Amino acid sequence: MCNLYSLTSGQDAIREVARAMRDAAGNLPPMPGIFPDQSAPVVAMAAGERVLTRMRWGMPSPGFALKGRRTDPGVTNIxxxxxxxxxxxxxxxxRCVVPFTSFCEYDARAAKEPVWFALGEDRPLAFFAGLWTRWASVRKVRDGETTDDLFGFLTTEPNAEVAPVHPKAMPVILTASEAIETWLTAPLAEALPLQRPLPDGSLQFVARGARRDPA
Structure with a gap:
């Protein structure tokens, strides 16, 4: 599963590609390492308009996963x-889309060494196909129950680049504006076929060994 990614593209680029009509994210500095339960940029519909905002990474866990637990750590991958x-x-x-410039999988062959993938060495902007909801839960005992906008993103079988590192899954990645539009607006029967791996040859290894993308 993908539990670490980066975002170094600016807000203007995110808004342009995702066609966000409003920016509610505040100032977004480069984020070379985004981890579960952190706040991160997401593009979603709100009050009839497409908004760039921030949400907390980790959707509500299913009931069976919460038995015997005092907190819900959230589900990052769907x-x-x-x-x-x-x-x-x-x-x-x-539905939402989650902007990123690289993502990490831990290489089980090399003592879980972090391996970073991107669409190219220059880390072009792309988006994960995601889901979001507003939810009340106890994420941390010290904070008690909080109501948060939560997100996670879809995964699928890995392509040729990811499979040797992480043979179980890779994120669902959207690289074209048309795919973003389909995911955000189309009926489910049209949108769900996007839950598929990128074509082989689409990704590059861009870094290894660091828990933040050193780009």
Whole structure:
């Protein structure tokens, strides 16, 4: 699963590619390492307009995962979209796209060494296909119950570049404006086929060994 990614593109580029009409994210500095439960930029629909905002990374966990726990750490990656837990959030009102410039998988062959992937050495902007919801839960005991806008992104089987490092999955990546539009606005029957790997040869290894992209 992908539990670490980076975003170094500016807000103007994110808004332009995702066609966001409003920016509610505040100042976004470069983020070379985004980890679970952190706040990160997301583009989603709100009050009838497409908004660049920030949300907390980690969707609500299914009930079975919370048995015996005092907190809900959240689910960062969503694979089984046929599950009843996820189906309630598959409508357009809960779809989002998550901007990134590189993502990390931990190489099981090399003592879980971080390996970074991107669309190119220059870290072009792309987007994960995501889901979001507003949810009340206890994320940390010291904070008690909080209500947060939460997000996670879809995964699928890995392509040729990712499979040797992480043979189970890779994020669902959207590289074209048309794909972003489809994910955010189309009926589910049209949008869900986007849950597929990038074509082989689309990704490059851009860094290794660091928990933040050194670009």
């Amino acid at each position: 694979r089984n979209t046929a599950s009843g837990h996820w189906r309630r959030w598959l409508g357009t009102g809960h």
